[in-house]
Amino acid sequence: MKLVNTNLINPGEILAQTVHNDNGVVLIREGITLTEKILARLIKQGITYLYIKDKLTDDIKAEPVISNKLRSDATKMMKDIFYEIQENGLVGRAFILDNSKKKLSIVVNQILEEIQSNKKSFSLLTDIFITDNYVFQHSLNVAIYSLAIGVELNYSSKMLTEIGIGAMLHDIGKMFISPEILNKPGRLSEEEYETMKSHTVLGFEFLRKQADLPTVVSHCAYQHHERLDGSGYPRGIKDDDIHPYGKLIGIADVFDAVTSNRVYREAMLPHEGLEILYAGAVRLFDKNMVEAFKNSIIIYPNGITVLLSNKSEGIVVRQNENLCDRPVIRVMKENTYTLSTPYDLDLGKVTNVTIVDVNLDGN
Structure with a gap:
């Protein structure tokens, strides 16, 4: 099979890898003939790349990073947590105070097991999913990337659990942003962008009040947009003032943002996303963490x-x-x-x- 830009696939080609939604439900099964109508629907839903059948490359395989079941279970859990928090508001006690930390820890450990059992570099480009809410898949992807970096850096089990939970909740503040701004398909106005940036503070203010969560988790939400040279937000802090978890999750956040399928723009390929990180290495991002990330991912996925x-x-x-x-x-x-x-x-x-x-x- 080979990986092809969805916009450039001719009707009549055979799909080589099943397309799921974020609940794990099969939407389009491997082996189906791609019609003009199916391709148009996939493009409309933001699917930038697909695997198609090719006789000369039938032996090529693209294995998912984590199992479909784990992905769907993790996504459902995050939806439950995020929506419960959204309904209760910033002052609400919310679902997270009860048993969410335990659930988050279990999922983080399951992801770690699958990453460590593979002992190979990976690419999320091979996981083709249609989602109804970018925030959930993005949060899960950032957690996977962040954990991979942490494993490469030989972080302790305790640190990896904190990073995994912090990464899953790093965008929790977006649940307090107006859906009209959060889901706007085009460019945000200056005023809207300032509102969007407030998700870091909103997430921090909510998470730091949750007694069941480590304090560092709230700083993951607060600092993942800070940059080494002070050009980030919300506080414009620099270098050692940024918590290591904030630096690490910031790298994973940028990479997933630019390489994810979005309705309003095509996803970059992994090597292009990595170029962005290297362009900012030293000035914006921790160079050792970028190197660790490079060693964790597949730059040129199978089938490309x-x-x-x-x-x-x-x-x-x-x-x-x-x-x-x-x-x-x-x-x-x-x-x-x-x-x-x-x-x-x-x-x-x-x-x-x-x-x-x-x-x-x-x-």
Whole structure:
């Protein structure tokens, strides 16, 4: 199978990976023929990339980072918590004071188990979901990315649990923002943007009053938009004044924001999202954390078509451990000439060839 931009898929192609909603329900099953109507609906719902069948790459697999059941269970739990808090308001005792911490801790530990049992880099690009609320999937994705960074940095179990819970709740303040602003499909006005930025303070004020939660969790909500050079918000603090969890979750937050499917813009690819982080390394983001993140993710996912420095073109077959930017490529073309017999090129062994670009037009 190969990964193709949904806008560039021709009707008649066969879907190679099932599309779910965030409750785990199958919406479009693997093997279905993609019609113009189905493609239009997927594009309208913000699905930027799809896997399609391809005879020459039938052996390529894209494994989900976490199981569909864990993803749907975690999403449902967050919906319950977030909506309960929204209904009770900032002064309400809310559901979170009762048994939510225990549920959050269980889910965080389950995610950690799945990340650590794989012992491989991962890509959330391969998890194709349609969601009715971006905040929930974003919060879960940020938790997954944050935990992966924490594992790479050898954080303790206690720290990983705090980071996981903090990441899941980092955007809880958005539940106190007007839905008209929160769900606006286009660019926010200056006034609306200032209102949106207040979610950091609103989340902090709510979470710091919750006796059942570690104090650092509230600072995850408060500081995930702060930057090392003081250009962030809400306080514009710098460097060591920012809690390490805030720095870490800020990296995961930015990466997921730019690489997620949104109705009003196409998602960036992982290597493009990573470029944004590296462009801000030292000035905006902690360089060691960015490096740890790079070591945790797949930059060029299985099934993506890449252009090589030797004028060849091929599809990523599998990953090389600890060499995130040097996977194994099935070379399909050389100097624009389509090969009758494609061959696999291991960039982990062939050091004089590099990936220079990607091609997602499906041809």
